[in-house]
Amino acid sequence: MRRIRWGWVAVAAVPAVFIGYFFVYPVVRILGLGLSELNIGASGLEARLVRVGWFTLWQATISTFLTLLAAAPLTWAVSTYEFRGRRLATALVTVPFVLPTVVVGTAFVSLGFGDSIWAILAAHVFFNTAVVVRTVSTLWARIDPQLEEAARVLGATGWSVFRRITLPLLKPSIAAAASIVFLFTFTSFGVVLILGGFEYATLEVEIYRQAVTLFDLPLAAALAIVQLVGVTGALYAYSRYQERKTVTWTLDRASNRPISTGRERLAVALSVTVTIGALSIPLVALVARSLSGSFYGALFETDPVIGRPISAVGNSLLFAVAAMSIATVVGLMAASVITARRGSLSRWFDLTLMLPLGTSAVTIGFGFIVALGWPIDLRASVWLIPIAHALVAIPFVVRSTVPTLRSIPDETREAAAVLGASPSRVWRHIDMPIVSRAALVGAAFAFVVSLGEFGATSFVARPNTPTIPTMIFRLLGRPGETSFGMAMALAVVLAGLTAGIVMWIDRVQFGEIGRF
């Protein structure tokens, strides 16, 4: 009796085929390649995997810990008090997070800070402070002040109120922020590639070196497997933790109190100015260095080896438009399937679509060059770049649109159906108008992601179609003050483009940026 809705099958098939062919299949090929070559004990392979894996793990752990520490004062200030410039401080701290990793790496190079573990750790803290501030402060500001007052009345001092009441209540959001930071730093590519020199390499960087520089694909595949296991393990541990967290309490409206004493004023002022001041140093240095010669003009000159650097801007914008279009269409289709509540299919979709976000851009790019020779050889196609970007961006589109689609009651769609609207017209007249704003935000995110994408692009970009990030990387690798300055100038251009779009998103949908 139950009709098969073929239109629905088609809608589900597009994202399924897209993710299946461009993500799942390449990962399977990597697994095959890595496992077949992984003969333990051969030529110090094991020692190498352990060395790179160990560095990746400890630098991510320390980066996470340092980020939590560095973010603590500002998080406290913006969660507890209401003061002039509070929203501005939250917005400013987000700027590093939205910057492409290549820009962050370049900014630290401009400080004369390259090739050291300290540069890597500092860049990770710089990049991720916003994750902690935004994730934790949204919860902290909404803790009912009466809970803390009750503890105080029961005789607790200021410090023990924090340790026994506030901190335990904040634990889930601190854990969430820490897991995100850990994941970002565990899979850190652009920052480590630029700042690590030859000495330091995360799994991501080592995969790139083995595959692109040394053409040792089996070893790169083995590294990619270690990487996948690590990321999956971290995600699993986090989701188990989320399931176990049982403490629930009623959230209050944000209840920031005014600053009353001079000591509070000093503490807040120090927290805000020191944090924002420290975060602005690399960016100020970047802009200053880019202006210390006629580097912007040099971007327009044709170089015999790398062409006109400014042409990378046009390439990047074109790729971003294509990637945004693909990601928005595929992402919206996927979001519709996820929200249709058709049991296991939607759950399977939800999980599979988030995987690209969880794994790593490098794995995506590496998978492309390993797998996409079949059934037709796509590896030389210029389309691989926007497709890779779309894969990275689809989770952003899905995350932006699923909550809105979920908020539409089934009855609303059913009402349209009994009034004579076919399933496609229900989508056009009900879902589409309601979700359009969220879809626009998702599309803008996709655009930004594409502009700054470096990990996957470094595998599939061809010399004659460089993107802004790959051009910056090439310029950084060339000797000479001019190339160096041009890299800085191009990084400023990329930072400006990114910041402009993100500010626009923030105006459309305030407070959603820190969620990823």
Next chain:
Amino acid sequence: MLDVKAIDVTIEDHQVLKETSLRVTTGEVMAVLGPSGSGKTTLLRAIAGLVAVDSGDITWDGESVLGIPSHLRRFGLMFQGYALFPHMDVADNVAFGLKMSGHDKVANEVADALEWVDLGGFGDRTVDSLSGGEKQRVALARTLAPQPRLVMLDEPLGALDRNLRQRLVVDTRRVLEERGVTAIVVTHDRDEASALADRLAIMRDGSVVQTGHIEDILADPADDWVAEFLS
């Protein structure tokens, strides 16, 4: 004429309708009365094509409608929560069904439909600016505007307070009579059922246990449960 012939409906492994049968003659208003959880809403959703029927048949004038998707059945359904489209104004809500059936110039029909429910001039109001009673009447106008061959109302007054219900029960009955529609009204309130409908169908545990005029059922209830339920 609508003929529901012994249909079974299962939702999430729970059999909600068990060999349910119901006949509604063209032009009559039938009330389906039963305690909550007896399957009244599911019966309407099965007739509208919003849930799949496992066995049995539903026919209109002798032809099965089971193979026809909801949007082509031309059966109107007014939802319990009204399900007004939040992103459209009142006029666009009422115009929706007309536009779906291919009418382009609908302004006059929309104005007429709003007059039927005494909401003339409400066309450009937003949905969330309406009171509960106004929403009910917009939903009724929206359901009636495309002139469906069967109108189904799910607890049409359920969400409203007592005073408003007494007034709107009269209005709703008047609108249904003036339009001469064939209708099924689901309710759990006996007085509302008898005020709105010509005949009653009593539902219990997913089956229709008795059908007829209220006086006849009261005079000769099928069993003790029906007698007690109506008392």
